[in-house]
Amino acid sequence: MRIVKVLSIILITFVLIAGIAIPLAPAPQGLFEFPIIPGLEDKARNIFYHVPIAWTTVLAFLVSMWYGYRYLRTRSIDDDLKSVSSAGLGFMLCILATVTGSLWAKFNWGSFWNWDPRETSIFVLLLIYGAYFALRSALASDEARARLSAVYAIIAGLTVPFFIFVLPRMVAGLHPGAKGDVDGSGPVLEFKMAPNMRVVFFSSLIGFTLFYIWLLTLRIRAARLEHHVADQHS
Amino acid sequence: MSTIARTWALVVKDARSELRTRYAMNALVMFVITSVATILFAMREDQASPELLAGMYWVVVFFSSMSGLSRIFVSEEEKGTALALQLIASPKVVYVGKLLFNCGLTLLLTLAVTVLYLIVFPGFVVASFDIFAVTWLLGSLGLASAATIIAAIIARANTRGTLYPVLSFPVLIPLLMTVMRSTIRALAGESFENAFGEFQVLFSYLLVMTGGSYLLFEHVWKD
């Protein structure tokens, strides 16, 4: 766990510094200059934050769903603790991804919100999380809360593929890889990134993932302690 | 065979209970009338675009469904009859029975909204009847399927009335988006093939939602 903690801090620090400090150049020379991407310019730097955070959000949601499923099989309340801890982190990351994306969109596409398919899906994810927590707080007993919220997370998770695979193909969007994208540039790997950008990008991806894992273990431990304490008081 | 008979018996029970109390029907009728009247009033001067009409059509259906479709489990819970049902019927029978009932109710609901729309909005002209019919069918069934499992979940919760739309909206968005697009096609009079993509989405939504609910229902239903 220590390694995760240290590594995530190192990586994110590196990304923060490199992503902001490395200058842009029309014809990049060597490792310490990024190419200028037409239409994005300086704003391209957000890719190091926005995209990894969005990925981690999805990861957190999947993990939450997985532990929900595990709870239904094992009925061990510990799995529910893991599930809800991951959901809480995911919710925070989701807000972060929306904010970074939204700011980006304001300066790139001219308005905070455009109902691009990706925006729609992250908005839905936000709603799902909101609904998930509203449901949890409306259930009185711990067992019912764990059971029903796990089912809801899975049911809601069933719709997520529609957003990832179907929706972008049906609706024209602004994100790269969307239907009608002239360059036809697909997923982020081909996203006009120079090799050195990829290094930063993947560092960021790994960094945020480790960061998530670190926080998750922390939260789970905290939740366990909290319930332990609650048990002793009653 | 016997399973079918038992499931059907549950549908009959719910239908008869509904005919007796008319709870869901009345709530549905009120929501439909109120929302259509309000829209009508709000748009008096405008001539609404087909996009808007298609959107509003499904919004009305969505909001009406929250008062009617969620009753199916909530009422068992409120009347304290859920235990009796748990003792006499397997979760699968309960799920399928309730789903069938909700399907019937939703088909009726959308039919009523359609008739009302045709009467009330001159701009609402179904040019491609075939697209509209398939959309109506798949859309209603998909809605009923999602509504059934959500209703089962919220039946156990404290603030049911408000929770139903909150939980179901995110789950229904892919359905609503698709169904709106395909309704627009129907209003625009496009040819049947054009809407194939939408139909595929609707169909797979229906399958995924029903299959998932069928497998998970037991966990919702049994404490």
Added chain:
Amino acid sequence: MSTIARTWALVVKDARSELRTRYAMNALVMFVITSVATILFAMREDQASPELLAGMYWVVVFFSSMSGLSRIFVSEEEKGTALALQLIASPKVVYVGKLLFNCGLTLLLTLAVTVLYLIVFPGFVVASFDIFAVTWLLGSLGLASAATIIAAIIARANTRGTLYPVLSFPVLIPLLMTVMRSTIRALAGESFENAFGEFQVLFSYLLVMTGGSYLLFEHVWKD
């Protein structure tokens, strides 16, 4: 004095029951977000007219209040706590307490919807703040007042479902119409005097509805 204290105690009880571990709030907030999102969603491409926005504003309020406000009596009936309340409190105390609670809830609700509308719809610009404020106040109180007595009636009636639409729809329509008209005036930036007609209607609606309910409540409340 004691009557005030007792009425207030009832409001406190209801408020605490609603706020208990903040789930009611969560659900209501999510509900408002959901309904606004649904509308946003249906109107994505269009730039909505002020008429439509005003209409939708009150439809959202109407729907949320229907699921929220009617709970106040129905929940007592469902939980079987109405008898306890009948034994400890006079009908007047119950009516006024429930009315106050509903008024508070509606004011909060409309406030939340207003804020959300201002953020989300660029076309929703309150040009005449004074008209809007008065409409907001009188409209919310009128809605709360009507919803309270309707809720009491449907909670007691054996055939809950049958009375629901019959009662609420005709009762609320004049209010909704007036309130929409006056919201349109507020959006159009008309001068305060122009809306006097609407205010008179709203004010007398509020008076008649509350006075009538106050006098009739006892018969509704006691078997």
Added chain:
Amino acid sequence: MNGIRLQVTDLRRDFNRRPVFQGISFALDAPGSLAVTGLNGAGKSTLIKVLAGAIGPTTGTVAYQRAGVPIEIDALRHELGFVSPYLNLYDEFSAEENLRLLSRIRSGNEPASVTIERRMKQVNLWNRRHDDVGTFSSGMKQRLKYAFALLHEPTVLMLDEPTSNLDAEGIAVVEAIVAEQKERGILIVATNDESEAAWCTARVHLSGSGGNKR
């Protein structure tokens, strides 16, 4: 003085135009006790609810008076305690919250903490006072209803099926409560159980058409 008097004259209550009972007249002075008996469906619960003012009679009157002065229905609420399986408290509040909130609604202020403590200890729920009533077992709910009914030291106590859901220890608590109430004010018990009916000195037997025999 305590001398409350209950006077019932020619009482009748219909459901769906069929009388559940009719022609019931009696008077009861404190201290005194009355058992309401009859078969299942005879109308015991209906009668006791009419006496408590929770539902109105179809014809006839229920009058409470003290030294000849009638007691208003609003004043009566402060004198009345009621326990029955169909009376529910609030599931979403803890046991203690229920007592506090309901007392405030009844009288505008909370009872003294010692009173609450005494009553909750009497029914053996003191250790569970912070738990939501929704998580209580049927017998624990029934116990809490006794605490609630006695909190304001009512002069008139009405019990419908007084010992249902209770274990032996709970029944002993009820018997003590009954004994005290009989000395102090008016006690009315609606019951199916002859031994419970025997607690009381007077009796109204609802023979009517006997509900399920109709």
Added chain:
Amino acid sequence: MNGIRLQVTDLRRDFNRRPVFQGISFALDAPGSLAVTGLNGAGKSTLIKVLAGAIGPTTGTVAYQRAGVPIEIDALRHELGFVSPYLNLYDEFSAEENLRLLSRIRSGNEPASVTIERRMKQVNLWNRRHDDVGTFSSGMKQRLKYAFALLHEPTVLMLDEPTSNLDAEGIAVVEAIVAEQKERGILIVATNDESEAAWCTARVHLSGSGGNKR
């Protein structure tokens, strides 16, 4: 043959992460009877619901078998009758409709009319069979539950608070039912009342932390 056997192993059920009971193990062969006793809140109702399969155990198993062959939960429904105050039938249907509709949901077809008539006469509701259950008194509802539970001649009968709400005649009916069931199959009674517990030959006493004492 009838030889149904109930085998319970190391049963435990939690609510809010606190065990209501734990380490419950026993076996019960038909014909046989078991009383579940304990204070209010000890977990009798919880245990009986777990045994009936209406709620799941947190850990441990409940197994029914006949001649060593396990009975599936779906088949068990046809063998099980359950009566308790918290089991409700449908208020909006008449007594007879309730029996017919619920039987159809259970087995796909309606019981013979003579069976329905016999059961309804047994519990003395035959004359009220066309009335909505919503208008029934508490004792009449309880009687109807017996008719419902016995309609399919269950081999396993579970009673929670068997005589609550019933008058003397109703209790006699229940005693006859109990006597017959003990000879015919398995009878499980959860009760607060020592005399009811004495109906049974075996007993599980839930002492636990005793609900209200915790």
